[in-house]
Amino acid sequence: MTATPDTWVKSERQLARERARRRAGIRNGSLAAASTIVFLAVVVGGVLASPGWPSVQDKFFDWGEFKGAFPDVLDGFWMNVRIFLIAEPVILVLGLLVALARGLRNPLFFPLRALAVLYTDVFRGIPTILLVFMIGFGLPALRLQGLPTDPAVLGGGALVLSYGAYVAEVFRAGIESIHPSQRSAARSLGLSQAQALRFVVLPQAVRRVVPPLLNDFASLQKDTALVGTLGVVEALRQAQIHSAEDFNYTPYLAAAVLFIALTVPMARFTDHLAARAERRRAPGGK
Amino acid sequence: MSGPLLEVEGLWKTYHAHPVLRGVDLKVDAHEVVCLIGASGSGKSTLLRCVNLLEEVDDGAITLDGDEITAPGADPDEVRKRIGMVFQSYNLFPHMSVLDNITLAPVRVHRRGRREAEERARELLERFGLADKAAEYPDRLSGGQQQRVAIIRAMACDPSLLLLDEVTSALDPELVTEVMGIIRELKDQGMTMILATHEMGFARDIADTVCFLSDGVLLERGPAEQIFTEPREPRTREFLRRVLASRRL
Ligand SMILES: Nc1ncnc2c1ncn2[C@@H]1O[C@H](COP(=O)(O)OP(=O)(O)OP(=O)(O)O)[C@@H](O)[C@H]1O
Ligand SMILES: [Mg+2]
Numbered sequence: 001m002t003a004t005p006d007t008w009v010k011s012e013r014q015l016a017r018e019r020a021r022r023r024a025g026i027r028n029g030s031l032a033a034a035s036t037i038v039f040l041a042v043v044v045g046g047v048l049a050s051p052g053w054p055s056v057q058d059k060f061f062d063w064g065e066f067k068g069a070f071p072d073v074l075d076g077f078w079m080n081v082r083i084f085l086i087a088e089p090v091i092l093v094l095g096l097l098v099a100l101a102r103g104l105r106n107p108l109f110f111p112l113r114a115l116a117v118l119y120t121d122v123f124r125g126i127p128t129i130l131l132v133f134m135i136g137f138g139l140p141a142l143r144l145q146g147l148p149t150d151p152a153v154l155g156g157g158a159l160v161l162s163y164g165a166y167v168a169e170v171f172r173a174g175i176e177s178i179h180p181s182q183r184s185a186a187r188s189l190g191l192s193q194a195q196a197l198r199f200v201v202l203p204q205a206v207r208r209v210v211p212p213l214l215n216d217f218a219s220l221q222k223d224t225a226l227v228g229t230l231g232v233v234e235a236l237r238q239a240q241i242h243s244a245e246d247f248n249y250t251p252y253l254a255a256a257v258l259f260i261a262l263t264v265p266m267a268r269f270t271d272h273l274a275a276r277a278e279r280r281r282a283p284g285g286k
Numbered sequence: 287m288s289g290p291l292l293e294v295e296g297l298w299k300t301y302h303a304h305p306v307l308r309g310v311d312l313k314v315d316a317h318e319v320v321c322l323i324g325a326s327g328s329g330k331s332t333l334l335r336c337v338n339l340l341e342e343v344d345d346g347a348i349t350l351d352g353d354e355i356t357a358p359g360a361d362p363d364e365v366r367k368r369i370g371m372v373f374q375s376y377n378l379f380p381h382m383s384v385l386d387n388i389t390l391a392p393v394r395v396h397r398r399g400r401r402e403a404e405e406r407a408r409e410l411l412e413r414f415g416l417a418d419k420a421a422e423y424p425d426r427l428s429g430g431q432q433q434r435v436a437i438i439r440a441m442a443c444d445p446s447l448l449l450l451d452e453v454t455s456a457l458d459p460e461l462v463t464e465v466m467g468i469i470r471e472l473k474d475q476g477m478t479m480i481l482a483t484h485e486m487g488f489a490r491d492i493a494d495t496v497c498f499l500s501d502g503v504l505l506e507r508g509p510a511e512q513i514f515t516e517p518r519e520p521r522t523r524e525f526l527r528r529v530l531a532s533r534r535l
Contacts, residue, residue, distance in 0.1 A: 181373065181375060181377045182377060182379065184340055184373070184377065185373065185377035185378075185379070186379075187340065187362075187363075187366060188338055188340065188366055188369075188370070188371040188440075189366070189370075189390065189391035189395065189439070189440070189443065190363055190366040190367040190391055190395040190396075190443065191363075191390075191391065191394060191395055192363050195394055195395070199390060199394065200379055203381050204379075204380065204381050207381065
């Protein structure tokens with residue numbers, strides 16, 4: 001023991017170590033940059049040199065088309081955003097309720113539990129687009145009084161039913177991932193079953209399932225385009241209309257750009273949350 | 287004094303037809319400290335969990351303060367309000383601060399005001415040397431600190447009986463003493479406790495009564511001094527001989 005914490009001067013050995021580390025950092029950075037440039041050059045060069053490129057450029061990357069279609073596609077995209085914003089909270093509530101119903105142990109609630117199991121099994125099994133058709137076209141055909149007939153509402157409802165089943169399973173997995181000793185500890189303090197769930201199990205479970213939930217929502221954002229199949233004028237439908245006018249696919253590119261602009265921030269946010277949860281768990285976590 | 291605080295009579299517990307407790311009888315008077323000793327798997331934890339109704343008993347009866355808590359109509363939540371339990375693995379709630387861990391049951395179960403509950407919690411933290419940890423989250427505390435918080439959490443409901451299940455066996459040796467200190471202090475205050483423990487030195491030091499469990503049978507029971515110096519049962523003697531030999535006590 002030579003130095004106390006406040007008289008610590010970095011040793012020659014440590015300074016050399018830090019210099020070496022800096023040099024390695026610079027070398028790694030230049031290597032990454034160089035390999036990226038070479039990679040891009042090869043890919044772009046390959047595409048541009050291909051014999052079909054001029055016609056592809058014409059059909060898919062026509063700047064004039066892009067500018068012409070973009071305002072309408074953006075207008076349609078607003079419909080996607082609205083469907084998403086309304087469906088998302090409803091899905092969360094539905095998913096949580098179904099997950100809780102599956103956990104009910106009181107024999108009185110057996111029908112509810114059975115219904116919840118049936119719901120998740122059936123609606124996870126049906127392809128989302130089929131469900132959109134069945135509800136969008138089938139429900140109005142029944143001509144029942146009081147049922148909504150707006151295709152946007154029906155399509156949104158189909159998305160809610162489909163995603164609700166997935167989200168219910170995510171919540172259930174989260175609840176089951178909480179160690180039984182947490183429940184024992186809560187019960188031993190005199191908390192009732194419902195209180196243990198509400199104050200001890202659920203808060204931990206919800207925190208744990210935020211990243212997978214965000215993942216499902218990124219996918220929901222894209223699936224709002226399925227509602228277009230019912231004739232709702234949203235981004236994809238607008239792109240289709242423009243595309244048909246001039247036999248040019250560039251409007252689809254405009255729609256793709258908009259969807260990417262919405263999902264990429266969500267994906268980065270999910271990564272950020274997952275990384276934070278990982279860091280939290282790391283030091284001596286249980 | 288009118289009868290024992292806790293009376294266990296002919297308690298049976300089986301898991302999948304495998305008997306774990308076989309007709310256990312146990313009496314605990316108010317202010318008495320009882321230590322359960324016995325080999326791993328002898329049923330110590332199971333006995334404590336049965337007393338706290340975390341397990342359903344298969345036969346026999348448990349009476350707390352004159353009320354049979356294993357009676358068909360008894361409300362387990364009411365029973366657990368009167369019994370505190372501390373686990374080997376602390377089981378603090380990781381999403382709550384130390385203070386919220388301690389006040390959860392007083393506020394939600396015992397319907398005390400939050401202010402009052404927090405005051406009481408801070409008082410207990412202060413008394414047991416954790417005053418500066420009130421706002422911390424459990425994973426920022428050492429094992430010994432977590433276990434002390436767990437004991438405080440159980441005590442904050444003013445239980446008439448405290449069950450402690452190997453509360454020191456997950457701890458490094460130097461942390462064991464601080465947890466033992468808190469238990470000793472509770473004893474001095476007259477707390478009634480049942481402890482399952484592998485720490486024979488501690489059991490001898492703190493217990494009024496020691497019970498030796500062997501394969502689900504309460505084989506021998508007596509004052510701590512007698513059990514450790516002149517056990518009657520050959521199996522108790524054998525168990526103590528092996529434990530003391532392995533731990534160089
Ligand atoms: N939930 C359970 N399901 C099945 N068997 C169990 C269960 N809990 C305990 N057992 C069995 O009951 C027996 C007694 O277990 P218990 O935990 O009460 O022993 P213990 O005396 O506390 O042991 P230790 O000193 O290792 O904690 C063991 O054989 C164990 O395998
Ligand atoms: Mg045990």
